[in-house]
Amino acid sequence: xxxxxxxxxxxxxxxxxxxxxxxxxxxxxxxxxxxxxxxxxxxxxxxxxxxxxxxxxxxxxxxxxxxxxxxxxxxxxxxxxxxxxxxxxxxxxxxxxxxxxxxxxxxxxxxxxxxxxxxxxxxxxxxxxxxxxxxxxxxxxxxxxxxxxxxxxxxxxxxxxxxxxxxxxxxxxxxxx
Amino acid sequence: xxxxxxxxxxxxxxxxxxxxxxxxxxxxxxxxxxxxxxxxxxxxxxxxxxxxxxxxxxxxxxxxxxxxxxxxxxxxxxxxxxxxxxxxxxxxxxxxxxxxxxxxxxxxxxxxxxxxxxxxxxxxxxxxxxxxxxxxxxxxxxxxxxxxxxxxxxxxxxxxxxxxxxxxxxxxxxxxx
Numbered sequence: 001x002x003x004x005x006x007x008x009x010x011x012x013x014x015x016x017x018x019x020x021x022x023x024x025x026x027x028x029x030x031x032x033x034x035x036x037x038x039x040x041x042x043x044x045x046x047x048x049x050x051x052x053x054x055x056x057x058x059x060x061x062x063x064x065x066x067x068x069x070x071x072x073x074x075x076x077x078x079x080x081x082x083x084x085x086x087x088x089x090x091x092x093x094x095x096x097x098x099x100x101x102x103x104x105x106x107x108x109x110x111x112x113x114x115x116x117x118x119x120x121x122x123x124x125x126x127x128x129x130x131x132x133x134x135x136x137x138x139x140x141x142x143x144x145x146x147x148x149x150x151x152x153x154x155x156x157x158x159x160x161x162x163x164x165x166x167x168x169x170x171x172x173x174x175x176x177x
Numbered sequence: 178x179x180x181x182x183x184x185x186x187x188x189x190x191x192x193x194x195x196x197x198x199x200x201x202x203x204x205x206x207x208x209x210x211x212x213x214x215x216x217x218x219x220x221x222x223x224x225x226x227x228x229x230x231x232x233x234x235x236x237x238x239x240x241x242x243x244x245x246x247x248x249x250x251x252x253x254x255x256x257x258x259x260x261x262x263x264x265x266x267x268x269x270x271x272x273x274x275x276x277x278x279x280x281x282x283x284x285x286x287x288x289x290x291x292x293x294x295x296x297x298x299x300x301x302x303x304x305x306x307x308x309x310x311x312x313x314x315x316x317x318x319x320x321x322x323x324x325x326x327x328x329x330x331x332x333x334x335x336x337x338x339x340x341x342x343x344x345x346x347x348x349x350x351x352x353x354x
Contacts, residue, residue: 057300058307062237062340070352098273100289105354110287110294112277117285121293121311123234123343125352130235130342132309134298163239165307166300175247175302177282 057166058116061142063131065149067156074124076101076109082152083111083118090145092118092135115140120149129153134165234343235293237311238319242326244304244333251301253278253286259329260288260295267322269295269312292317297326306330311342 072078080099087094092113099109105125111118116134123129131149133142142162150158249255257276264271269290276286282302288295293311300306308326310319319339327335 057303057305058298060239060307062342064343070354074354095277095285096275096287098275098287098289100272102291108272108289108293110273110275110289110296112275112285112287114279116298116307117287117296119287119294119296119311121235121313124354126234126343126345126349127352128234128343128345128349130237130293130311132311134296134307134309136298165239166241166303166305168303168305172303172305175304177247177251177301 055167056164058134058136058164059142060116060132060134060163060165061146061160062163063133063146063150063158063160065129065131065153065155065158066127068122068127068129068153070124070127072153073122073127073129074105074107076107079107079120079122080109082149083109083120086133086145086148086152087111087113087118089148090133090135090140090142092140092145113140118145118149129155232344233341235311235313235341236319237293237309237340237342238323238337239340240308240310240323240327240335240337242306242308242330242332242335245299245306245330247301247304249330250299250304250306251282251284253284256284256297256299257286259326260286260297263310263322263325263329264288264290264295266325267310267312267317267319269317269322290317295322295326306332313343 072082076099080097083099084094084097092115094111094113096112097110098112099107101107105123107120107122109120113135115136117132118134119132121130129149131146133145133149135142135145146158146160249259253276257274260276261271261274269292271288271290273289274287275289276284278284282300284297284299284301286297290312292313294309295311296309298307306326308323310322310326312319312322323335323337
C-alpha cells in the first residue's frame with residue numbers, strides 16, 4: 001500500500017471561483033484519477049512490468065503559475081538563471097539550455113537535464129507562466145524545482161498536477177544495445 | 178456550444194489490459210474531466226476573461242508512444258530531424274533546438290517554437306518515447322506534429338491526452354510593456 005501511495009498523483013487544485021459544483025467535480029475527478037492510478041498500478045504489479053520496481057518511468061508536473069511579477073517574466077536572462085537553478089535545486093544534472101525572448105514580450109525556454117526536462121513559457125502581460133518539470137528516477141523531486149520557480153517568479157498562486165509518464169501495463173521485452 | 182466543444186479535451190486512452198473496472202473508471206474520469214472543462218469555460222464566459230476569445234492560451238499534448246523502432250529511438254540526429262520536421266509539419270516556427278544523446282542509450286531533446294515547444298525522451302531498450310507537443314494560438318494543430326512523430330518512430334500504438342494550459346477563471350489585468 002505504501003508502494004502504491006508513492007506512485008499516485010499528488011494533485012493540487014485551487015478553484016478561485018469556487019462554487020459548490022466546481023468543488024464537487026474537482027473532488028470527483030481527483031477521486032476517479034486516484035482510483036484509476038490504483039487500478040493501473042495494481043495491474044502492473046499483478047502482471048509484472050519490464051522491471052518489478054518500475055511502476056512509472058517519469059513524473060511530470062504541469063504547473064499554471066499566476067500573478068507573477070511581470071518584469072521577472074519578461075527578463076530572458078533572469079528566467080534562464082531561475083530555471084537552471086531550479087534544476088540544480090532539485091538535484092538534477094543540466095545537459096542543454098535553450099531560451100528565447102519574444103517581441104514585444106514573453107520568454108520561452110527549456111533546460112534539458114539527465115533526468116528529462118524543465119520548460120517555461122511566460123505571458124508577462126498576464127502575469128502568467130506555464131511551467132513543466134519532467135523528471136525520471138528517484139533522486140530528483142520535481143516539486144522542489146516547481147516550488148522554487150514559483151517563489152522566484154513571485155507568484156501569488158499556482159495550480160499544478162503530477163502526471164505519470166511511461167507506465168507499462170504489460171511486460172515489455174528489453175532490447176540490448 | 179460549438180465554442181465550448183472546441184476547447185474541451187480530446188482524450189484518447191487505450192487500455193490494453195481492459196478490465197470492466199478500468200473501462201468504467203476511464204469513462205468516469207473522461208466524463209468528470211469534460212464536466213469540469215464545461216464548468217470552467219462557462220465561468221470564464223460568464224465573468225469575462227482577459228480576452229473574450231481566449232478560453233485557454235495553449236494546448237498541450239502528452240503522448241506515450243510505445244513499440245517504436247529501437248534503432249530510431251537511439252539515433253540522436255534522426256530524432257532531431259523528426260522533431261524539427263514535426264514542428265514544421267504542424268505549421269510551427271522553429272526558434273531553438275537542443276538535443277542530447279545518453280550513454281549507453283536514449284535521447285532527450287527539445288524544439289522551442291514560436292508557439293511553445295516539442296520535447297522527446299526515448300528509452301530505446303523499451304521501445305518507448307515520451308513526447309510533448311505544446312502549442313499556442315489557432316494556427317498550429319499539435320496533433321499533426323504528434324501523429325507525424327509516432328509514424329516516423331514506427332510506433333505500433335500511442336496513448337495521448339490533451340491538456341488546456343493557461344485557463345483563466347476570472348478577469349486578468351493586462352500589463353502594457
